[in-house]
Amino acid sequence: MSEGTGGNLNRRDFIRLTFGWAAALFATGASAAAGARFMIPNVLYEPDRRYKALKPDDYPEGVTFIAEIRTFLIRNGDKFRAVSAVCTHLGCTVNLSADGKGFHCPCHGSQFDENGAVVSGPAPKSLPWPAVSLSRDGRLVIDASQQVPPSQALVI
Amino acid sequence: MPKRLWMLFCRSRVGRSIFRVGLPTSNLERMQAAVSSFVLHIHPAKVHARTLKFSTTLGLGLISLYLFIILAATGALLMFYYVPATDQAYQSMKDLEFVVTAGQVVRNIHSWAAHLMIVFVVLHMCRVFYTAAYKPPREFNWLIGLGLFLLTLGLSFTGYLLPWDQLAYWAITVGTGIAGYAPLVGDKMKFILLGGHTVGQAALIRFYVLHVVALPAVMVILIAIHLWRVRRDGGLARPEEPEPTPQQMPAIALPQTKTYGLMELARGTTPSVGAPADDLVFTWPNLLFREILIFLFVFALVLVPAILWNAPLEEIANPVYPPNPAKAPWYFLGLQELVSHSAFWGGVVVPGLIVTALAVLPYLDRKPRGVGVWFSGQRKVAITIFTVCLLTMLTLTVIGRWFRGPNWALQAPWKPYVAAEERRP
Numbered sequence: 001m002s003e004g005t006g007g008n009l010n011r012r013d014f015i016r017l018t019f020g021w022a023a024a025l026f027a028t029g030a031s032a033a034a035g036a037r038f039m040i041p042n043v044l045y046e047p048d049r050r051y052k053a054l055k056p057d058d059y060p061e062g063v064t065f066i067a068e069i070r071t072f073l074i075r076n077g078d079k080f081r082a083v084s085a086v087c088t089h090l091g092c093t094v095n096l097s098a099d100g101k102g103f104h105c106p107c108h109g110s111q112f113d114e115n116g117a118v119v120s121g122p123a124p125k126s127l128p129w130p131a132v133s134l135s136r137d138g139r140l141v142i143d144a145s146q147q148v149p150p151s152q153a154l155v156i
Numbered sequence: 157m158p159k160r161l162w163m164l165f166c167r168s169r170v171g172r173s174i175f176r177v178g179l180p181t182s183n184l185e186r187m188q189a190a191v192s193s194f195v196l197h198i199h200p201a202k203v204h205a206r207t208l209k210f211s212t213t214l215g216l217g218l219i220s221l222y223l224f225i226i227l228a229a230t231g232a233l234l235m236f237y238y239v240p241a242t243d244q245a246y247q248s249m250k251d252l253e254f255v256v257t258a259g260q261v262v263r264n265i266h267s268w269a270a271h272l273m274i275v276f277v278v279l280h281m282c283r284v285f286y287t288a289a290y291k292p293p294r295e296f297n298w299l300i301g302l303g304l305f306l307l308t309l310g311l312s313f314t315g316y317l318l319p320w321d322q323l324a325y326w327a328i329t330v331g332t333g334i335a336g337y338a339p340l341v342g343d344k345m346k347f348i349l350l351g352g353h354t355v356g357q358a359a360l361i362r363f364y365v366l367h368v369v370a371l372p373a374v375m376v377i378l379i380a381i382h383l384w385r386v387r388r389d390g391g392l393a394r395p396e397e398p399e400p401t402p403q404q405m406p407a408i409a410l411p412q413t414k415t416y417g418l419m420e421l422a423r424g425t426t427p428s429v430g431a432p433a434d435d436l437v438f439t440w441p442n443l444l445f446r447e448i449l450i451f452l453f454v455f456a457l458v459l460v461p462a463i464l465w466n467a468p469l470e471e472i473a474n475p476v477y478p479p480n481p482a483k484a485p486w487y488f489l490g491l492q493e494l495v496s497h498s499a500f501w502g503g504v505v506v507p508g509l510i511v512t513a514l515a516v517l518p519y520l521d522r523k524p525r526g527v528g529v530w531f532s533g534q535r536k537v538a539i540t541i542f543t544v545c546l547l548t549m550l551t552l553t554v555i556g557r558w559f560r561g562p563n564w565a566l567q568a569p570w571k572p573y574v575a576a577e578e579r580r581p
Contacts, residue, residue, distance in 0.1 A: 039348050039351075040347070040348060041351050041352065041358065044352045044353070044358075045352075045356075045357065045358070046352055046353060046354065046356065067476045070475075070476060089333070089499055090329065090330045090333030090334065090495070090499060091329045091330070091333045091354075092326065092329065092330070092478045092482055093476060093477060093478055095480075104563050105563070106478055106479075106480035106481055106482055106562065106563050106564070107326070107330060107478060107481065107482040107564065108330075108492070108495060108496040108564050109496060109563050109564035109565060121496075122495065122496055122497055122498050122499055122502075124499065124500070
């Protein structure tokens with residue numbers, strides 16, 4: 001190493017330093033990246049986003065809470081709709097309000113109207129409405145990965 | 157008798173190989189004891205007399221350290237029975253409660269020590285602020301202290317999920333929800349923290365590893381640096397002292413027949429052998445015995461509530477029904493109160509600003525005014541700002557703890573507490 005030569009680096013030192021630092025930085029960076037990527041799971045052992053519910057006639061008129069997927073199923077005659085009961089604020093489960101026409105979150109007091117839109121409280125978004133469809137064997141399928149407007153219903 | 161036996165052991169070949177110095181009898185040996193022992197060499201051989209005064213630090217940092225040691229010991233014991241699986245975690249809590257000998261009390265100690273550690277770490281931080289002990293050259297140690305404070309909160313938070321009861325489950329659901337509101341990286345951060353989209357098995361094992369390995373490891377390293385820096389930065393912060401004016405030593409007629417060394421020669425009328433020079437006192441026994449005494453005090457402080465009151469354990473976690481109201485642990489209630497107004501502003505911006513302000517504080521406020529003095533009149537502005545922030549946080553915590561009822565509605569604390577009716581068809 002020729003140090004103190006007034007900033008003039010000879011070729012050998014230049015190559016040494018360049019490769020040395022490049023190797024060190026690459027090793028550090030690659031390890032950090034691999035470590036970070038390691039923490040992101042590739043397989044999730046979570047329930048399917050599509051949930052197969054009972055047959056349409058098994059549900060009474062009005063609102064039914066399906067606990068497994070934290071979703072309200074709303075039956076209005078032959079129309080079926082579903083709305084998520086997971087509060088968009090921080091993930092608590094909302095309750096049906098006293099008059100049955102809206103939703104209340106017990107954790108931080110968010111309130112939603114019958115269309116799931118925020119009325120008051122800290123929730124930033126309205127409650128999502130998953131798509132409801134009918135399976136081949138005549139059962140309701142609630143698909144949380146597909147979102148529909150509140151007015152869209154499955155008509156049997 | 158035990159003392160004599162000990163001395164005898166220390167003088168034996170084995171004893172000398174372990175303890176270079178036995179029970180010290182002279183000042184030289186006191187010095188050697190502090191320097192040569194691994195455990196004691198954290199201390200300098202001599203410390204400033206101010207260090208011994210209780211009002212200098214109120215012992216708050218040391219108490220925090222002791223609580224951490226108690227937590228590490230009881231935590232290791234709990235690990236022998238705890239299983240971090242969603243279908244077994246709660247059962248192992250019940251086992252500790254009903255089956256394991258002294259299991260309940262070990263869990264209680266762990267729980268109480270954790271609560272107390274947050275209290276004492278905050279108090280320690282307040283002490284350092286109010287005595288201006290963060291000013292140069294101690295500004296980096298303040299930063300490390302801030303890191304230790306955040307780690308303490310992180311350890312409490314990760315430990316909270318482990319019992320897998322209702323309180324744990326919903327506190328973590330809310331807490332990780334807050335993380336999700338961080339700009340840009342929020343969603344990814346929440347996903348990595350939980351190992352998925354919801355609080356489940358992946359989240360439990362992640363929090364467990366963070367709680368028992370990752371965070372404590374960082375904590376131990378930071379504590380070591382924190383303590384080392386206390387010494388390197390010149391011991392406890394103390395006010396500027398005027399240079400000691402050299403006192404005129406009156407000429408003493410010493411007998412010419414003896415030879416005198418200058419060791420331990422103190423200011424005064426006579427060369428007083430054995431008396432400490434300046435304001436320094438020997439670590440052994442002055443500081444050491446006080447430290448041991450404080451440990452006994454801390455242990456009692458943890459043990460008494462641990463015997464009298466059991467650590468809370470609610471019903472087993474139910475991912476469908478949150479308790480109403482779902483409250484975070486008390487030290488996060490101020491945050492929850494903020495979050496109940498806006499998750500982004502209350503959960504991300506305000507805490508972020510607080511931490512940033514605390515981090516840059518010693519680099520902005522560096523004039524050596526009021527160092528080592530409680531509530532120095534020269535720091536009115538800084539003290540006012542800090543106190544207002546502290547009281548605000550305290551008020552929010554009190555509101556969250558006592559003035560929030562079902563659906564997080566405001567209610568007077570003396571109103572009968574009725575859990576809201578669950579309305580789900």
